Amino acid sequence: MKHDFNELRLDRVTRRFAGAGGHAFNALNDLTLTVRRGEFIALLGPSGCGKSTALNCIAGLMPLSSGTIRLDDTRIDTLPPERRGFGMVFQNYALFPHMSVGKNIGFGLRMRGMAQSDAAPRVAHALRLVQLTGQEHKLPGQLSGGQQQRVAIARAIVIEPPLILMDEPLSNLDAKLRLETRSEIRRIHRELGRATIYVTHDQDEALSLADRIVVMKDGVVQQIGTPEEVYAQPANIHVARFMGYRNVIELAVTGERDGHVTLEASDMKLTGVRKLPLDGKRAAVAIRPEEITIATEPAATNVIGGRVDNVEYGGRDSLVEVVTATGTRLHVRAGGKVSTGANVFVHVPPERVLVYPSEMQ
């Protein structure tokens, strides 16, 4: 077990499961990724995309079907979890119910044969780090969910692992606690500077925590990039949809010049930016609700007329659904007051319209 490393290299890591009727399917397909020292990586994707499988493979809780994992020059994918020495935080905390908070946190040190007198200050330090000083004699069952998850984090970091793995650690917490614990995870990561791989299905969590995001779908990596890249330049329509581009519309391509594409349907005419080479006469455009503005009159280009069908009030702004003449539904975030049933025009700047190959082809 090393204390720190330069690179964790995952090379074509694949995990196959026997599916229904004896058909094997790849829960994780050729994941190739290099994690650098101190880096915070988020594995992001919908449930069933293989992100937890990837984490379990790295932790050693699940054998690989093929591929290798190397920590610098040491191959580790054949080692059992107890010899990899990575700290792991589980979705349902997985605290040992029969041990006090202090014993839980000290468990990893005890397994390493550390004397009680050496372990105690480190446990105390970990407790301070997660702001639970004074709770060490309680049983996990006496703590709230948020506190339990913080104990789980303390238990994982007290062994000073080279790599910390977190499997949707916030998904069992309520909204307020989730935000608090999120900041806490960020703070702890800054303080310890340990590489972290964080699994989540929540793009906000991934964007706010990670240095780099790995977006996955159906066991396949769709994009690896910084939060800015993934947010503003989704590599494909799946990533776009997952990163909050709620409006995905199939249109006919009418022209293409210098990376700008014009597209058309009977009730709208749009100009957008081509993100991938287009093949064929149709394409899909992706637009975020917050990039669309509601206009009162048809001024410039990229204007679509429609009727307000639904308004969800959200405080600072409202989520408005606008339906066009042919029934295409557009999701719009609007600041002003919009009433249901009103006829409106919506406008979106051409550089905010991302054009991808059609999914139908």
Place this chain on the structure above:
Amino acid sequence: MLSAQARTPGFDRALLLVVPAALFMLLLFIYPFVYGLVLSFEPKEGGWLANYHKFFTTGNLWPTIGTTLKLALPATLINVFVALPIAYKMRVKSRWQRWMTTLLVVPITLGTVLIAEGMLTYFGPRGWLAQFLQLTHLYGGAIRLTHNYWGVLISLVISGFPFAFLLILSYITGIDPVLARAASTLGADPKAQFRHIYLPLLGPGLAMCFCLAFVQAFSVFPSAVLLGAPAGPTRVISIAAYEAAFEQYDYSLASAIAMIMGAVQLVIVAFVLSLRGWFYKGPVTGGKG
């Protein structure tokens, strides 16, 4: 009407469902017990403690406690502590689990008498085991596994093991496997996972399983008669009670023996259950499910 009643914390009519069971207990357990207890203090001759005095001074009565304990305690220990590792190995769902469970559970469906019958044929001096060992020249000596202590012990293991196994298996599978996984990421190898996670969480369950298995083994009767030497080494306490009741027609003495039998069981059970205090007794999951 009903909802109003449900809201007030008064008498819940659903509790009436307990009545048949309570009556049943009263009629079939408490009444006979009290009857027996009173009867044991009304000996054929002598003072009210004469039966107990007789039991503890008669040469073929009081040693039956030791004889029974000598059978029941090892049998229970074997059952519980052999079932534990097997159940631990089988905690993970596998192709073999169902077959193994079925195989191990079959004896529970057989009566003691059937097991005794089978054992007489199999383990007897001219049984299959003896013939097989002689045929293969593995062991030429006499095989004495029936009509003695060993016969009864083996039969107690055969009939008691599935019970202990099923009970422990259900305790083990109730422990969230993610706890062991968490322990492994913290550096606990499988042995340490068992010692630090499974064993402490199983403690109360093991104590309970020990008690149930012990009570079952302590009241051994058919196999002690059929497979043992009921006049000598396997003259267990239930045989003494049977003889008093149905050979000497001294129901009063038989009741006293039954009471002593119950008291011995109670002492052992109370002792084992008191050990549970050392263990954690809460839910065995590691957080929200």
